[in-house]
Amino acid sequence: MIFISHKLDEVLQVSNDITVMRQGTTVAETSPGNIDRSGLAELMVGSELPSPAGRTSVIKDAVRLNVENLTVIGVEGRPAVDDASLAIRSGEIVGIAGVEGNGQYELCAALLGLMPSTGTVSVDGADLTKATTRQRHDAGLAYIPFDRHREGLMLNAPLWENTLLGREDEEQFGKGPLVDAASIRAYTVDIIKRFGVLTPNETTPAFALSGGNQQKLIVGRTLTTDPRVLVAAHPTRGIDVGAQAAVWDEIRRARDNGMAVLLVSADLEELLGLSDSIAVMFDGRITATLNPDDITASELGNYMTGVHEEVAS
Amino acid sequence: MSETATAPPGPLAKILTPSRASGLRTSGTTLASSLIAVIIALGISAVMLFITGKDPVTAFTILTDTAQNTDKLLEMMRRATPLIFSATAVAIGFKMNLFNIGVEGQYLFAALMAAEAGSHISLPGPLHVAAILAVALMSGAAWAGISAYLKVRKNIHEVISTIMLNYIALSFIQWIFNSFFRDDSVEGLNIKTTIIDESGRLPDLVEGRLNSMFVIALAVVAIFWVVVYRSTFGFKLRASGYNATAASTAGISAPKMTVIALLLSGAVAGLVAMQSVLGETHAYGPSATPIQLGFAGITVALLGRNHPVGIVIAALLFGFLDSTSAQLQLADVPNSIVKVMQAIIVLTVVIVNEAAVRRTNIKTAERARAELAAGSGA
Numbered sequence: 001m002i003f004i005s006h007k008l009d010e011v012l013q014v015s016n017d018i019t020v021m022r023q024g025t026t027v028a029e030t031s032p033g034n035i036d037r038s039g040l041a042e043l044m045v046g047s048e049l050p051s052p053a054g055r056t057s058v059i060k061d062a063v064r065l066n067v068e069n070l071t072v073i074g075v076e077g078r079p080a081v082d083d084a085s086l087a088i089r090s091g092e093i094v095g096i097a098g099v100e101g102n103g104q105y106e107l108c109a110a111l112l113g114l115m116p117s118t119g120t121v122s123v124d125g126a127d128l129t130k131a132t133t134r135q136r137h138d139a140g141l142a143y144i145p146f147d148r149h150r151e152g153l154m155l156n157a158p159l160w161e162n163t164l165l166g167r168e169d170e171e172q173f174g175k176g177p178l179v180d181a182a183s184i185r186a187y188t189v190d191i192i193k194r195f196g197v198l199t200p201n202e203t204t205p206a207f208a209l210s211g212g213n214q215q216k217l218i219v220g221r222t223l224t225t226d227p228r229v230l231v232a233a234h235p236t237r238g239i240d241v242g243a244q245a246a247v248w249d250e251i252r253r254a255r256d257n258g259m260a261v262l263l264v265s266a267d268l269e270e271l272l273g274l275s276d277s278i279a280v281m282f283d284g285r286i287t288a289t290l291n292p293d294d295i296t297a298s299e300l301g302n303y304m305t306g307v308h309e310e311v312a313s
Numbered sequence: 314m315s316e317t318a319t320a321p322p323g324p325l326a327k328i329l330t331p332s333r334a335s336g337l338r339t340s341g342t343t344l345a346s347s348l349i350a351v352i353i354a355l356g357i358s359a360v361m362l363f364i365t366g367k368d369p370v371t372a373f374t375i376l377t378d379t380a381q382n383t384d385k386l387l388e389m390m391r392r393a394t395p396l397i398f399s400a401t402a403v404a405i406g407f408k409m410n411l412f413n414i415g416v417e418g419q420y421l422f423a424a425l426m427a428a429e430a431g432s433h434i435s436l437p438g439p440l441h442v443a444a445i446l447a448v449a450l451m452s453g454a455a456w457a458g459i460s461a462y463l464k465v466r467k468n469i470h471e472v473i474s475t476i477m478l479n480y481i482a483l484s485f486i487q488w489i490f491n492s493f494f495r496d497d498s499v500e501g502l503n504i505k506t507t508i509i510d511e512s513g514r515l516p517d518l519v520e521g522r523l524n525s526m527f528v529i530a531l532a533v534v535a536i537f538w539v540v541v542y543r544s545t546f547g548f549k550l551r552a553s554g555y556n557a558t559a560a561s562t563a564g565i566s567a568p569k570m571t572v573i574a575l576l577l578s579g580a581v582a583g584l585v586a587m588q589s590v591l592g593e594t595h596a597y598g599p600s601a602t603p604i605q606l607g608f609a610g611i612t613v614a615l616l617g618r619n620h621p622v623g624i625v626i627a628a629l630l631f632g633f634l635d636s637t638s639a640q641l642q643l644a645d646v647p648n649s650i651v652k653v654m655q656a657i658i659v660l661t662v663v664i665v666n667e668a669a670v671r672r673t674n675i676k677t678a679e680r681a682r683a684e685l686a687a688g689s690g691a
Contacts, residue, residue, distance in 0.1 A: 024686045114562060134564030143562065151562045154555035165552055166563030168545050177544050200684035207674070208681035 008037045008241070020044055041241045058091035059276060062124075064260035065111075065141075065229040070119035072106040074284075080106035081117070082284035088229065088260040093251075095275030095292070096264045099304050103284035104264045105146055108231050111262070112136055112143050123229050137166060140228030144218060144235050146264075148211070152218045155207040159199060160188040162206050163221045191220035196246055212243030219247050223254050230254065233264040248274065268297040282306045343618060346669035350662040351630070357661070358654045362646065372646050379637045387522040393625075393632030395585045395603065397530040399610025400628055401537050402453075402582035404619040406471075408541055409553040409574050415475025416582040417607025418482030419456045423583030425486050425506070426452035428590045428597035429494045432507035441513040442591060446584070453583020454576045456482060461575035465568040471575065479607075490599065505598035515591035524592030531625070533581060538621040550574060582607065616659050618666060631655060 005011050011018060012032045020028040020043040028043045035043075065088040074080030081103045088094045098104055110117035113133040120129045123139050131139065145151035153162055164184045167173060173184045188202040195216045199209055206214060219235065232251060236244040251274070255261055265271045271278055272292045280288040280303040287309045290300070302308045359369035379385045399416050406413035427449035434444050459478060463469040496507045518525050541547040552560040553570045561567045585606050586597075594601040613631055617623030638651040 024682075112562070132564070132566065133561065134566070137564045145559075145562055150556075151558050154552060154559060157551075157555050161548070161552075164548060165559065166565075168548050168552075168565075174545055177546065178539075179543060179545050179548055181543075198685055200681050204681050205674075205677060208678040 060090040072117045090258045093261040095271040095278040098281035142227030144232040146233040158203045160185045160202045163188040195220035212239035350665035354658040354661045388636040389632040393628040396628035398584045400613035400624045403614040405578040418479035419453045419582035420585035423449040423452035424586035425597045431509040449583040450580040454580040457579020461572045505596035509595040526588040
């Protein structure tokens with residue numbers, strides 16, 4: 001049987017022989033006994049593998065995102081997010097851990113003004129509780145969506161139009177009422193270069209790109225707005241280790257420059273490696289706030305399934 | 314980058330440059346596949362004529378003769394004019410996946426309002442015509458606006474509301490026409506609103522054959538092209554059509570776009586019967602004002618793939634087939650065969666184009682992979 005995956009643990013568990021391919025060619029042949037996880041990853045990326053860890057605190061005192069008593073009523077009429085409060089400071093990454101469907105999506109959607117909610121949301125002191133999605137973007141709140149195909153991309157449109165999405169009202173991309181296509185195309189070429197998006201050119205439709213390259217384009221278009229606060233949902237879900245490292249690097253770099261990050265992820269390694277603190281969501285509530293240095297993945301799992309609970313003050 | 318190097322100089326450059334190469338490639342494929350589809354459709358029609366005991370050769374001789382007759386070609390353009398408006402109206406909605414089936418009601422309501430208003434106004438020539446057109450635009454938009462309100466505020470799907478508003482429009486028009494707007498001095502069956510003064514008429518391009526409304530139709534299509542494909546507003550419209558969830562996640566307000574798109578669609582729909590009101594009958598009349606053009610517009614928009622150039626070509630094709638129907642009937646080919654031919658053309662174009670789009674998409678993906686593989690060695 002031939003088993004194709006970028007999930008390294010799966011590959012190491014099920015295979016007798018492993019062939020590593022990179023950009024269409026075979027770069028190595030090995031077997032699970034002769035290589036470990038990180039060695040395999042390095043072969044896949046072609047260079048030493050950056051890990052999510054390597055945290056150096058750059059947190060400043062200023063609170064950038066402040067959320068108080070946020071409640072979102074879900075489709076079944078009961079709270080999907082129940083009285084959640086969060087404060088994220090400049091240069092801080094707060095991870096949200098939780099089994100999917102415990103209110104993470106609704107939390108992000110409410111922060112972005114995509115779902116009605118009660119409670120208050122402010123960025124750098126500016127109250128955004130009643131603001132529209134576009135006004136929140138303009139206030140510096142940026143979003144890497146859960147599902148890039150559903151919420152992030154126009155798959156049949158060229159990359160440069162995908163870069164323009166959400167930024168079409170910016171003066172630099174307009175010429176009076178018309179779109180300044182030359183300007184947005186040049187801008188897209190810059191993103192392609194800086195974020196290492198593998199694509200023939202900026203007129204290629206988004207569907208022709210691999211998931212990792214689609215994600216790099218989304219991250220590029222989001223981070224080049226110099227957001228004050230980034231809401232990143234599964235920023236590296238379903239992408240290969242190389243793209244994953246590139247996305248982590250870019251998020252970390254923006255964080256170093258003072259961006260506050262709310263990181264929602266199902267990848268515990270990513271959460272533990274990137275976050276300065278981790279809030280656990282269970283059944284719509286934030287049930288614990290943990291220090292990633294003091295906790296293992298399996299302990300985190302106990303919090304996520306509601307075995308442990310430590311209501312944050 | 315070669316396409317940037319060959320970009321046209323001057324102020325047009327900005328408008329013409331974006332993805333010109335891929336754009337041309339796509340339009341080329343669309344045009345080629347549409348032509349193939351029309352040929353297939355003509356083949357099926359020939360078989361059908363043969364089965365029903367008519368002579369396909371005679372029928373096609375009539376078609377080719379008509380294509381060489383100047384008067385007939387002018388008639389084709391005249392018949393195409395309202396179709397261009399109604400197809401453009403439908404296409405504006407389609408661009409953001411809004412299905413405006415209410416063009417029929419919108420244009421008939423607008424025709425009555427514009428004709429009635431025009432008969433009361435006295436202004437110098439061009440202004441009088443402009444005023445009538447303005448009333449038509451606003452009335453069409455107003456009728457479509459009801460559906461926009463129902464969709465945004467009451468969450469009623471526009472397909473339902475526009476269909477129902479067609480019926481309401483017909484009854485409503487009949488009622489106000491008979492109760493208030495009808496010119497009682499006219500006797501018999503040919504009842505109309507009061508005839509519009511000379512100043513409120515749009516001159517013919519070719520006397521008795523083609524009205525200058527045809528030029529306005531082409532202008533509207535050109536504006537449609539610039540607005541939809543080159544403006545920031547058009548980008549938001551297309552983005553909402555490409556992926557509504559991604560558009561609203563990016564902060565493009567779906568309710569706002571819905572309202573604007575339906576109002577614009579209704580406004581253009583308001584112009585459908587203006588060739589009749591401004592250039593032919595100079596009034597609204599239940600039997601004088603053409604009907605069914607709103608539904609035909611849906612077909613033409615579909616055939617033209619909601620693209621401005623496609624819409625003009627499709628409208629001309631339908632105008633051409635309509636203009637041959639009299640000759641065909643003289644040659645004992647019933648009018649229904651012409652309608653069936655139109656339907657077959659639409660079906661084959663849709664099927665062939667769908668196949669072509671799928672093939673183009675696969676090729677684009679393959680080309681992207683090939684170019685990457687070639688580039689990764691460097």
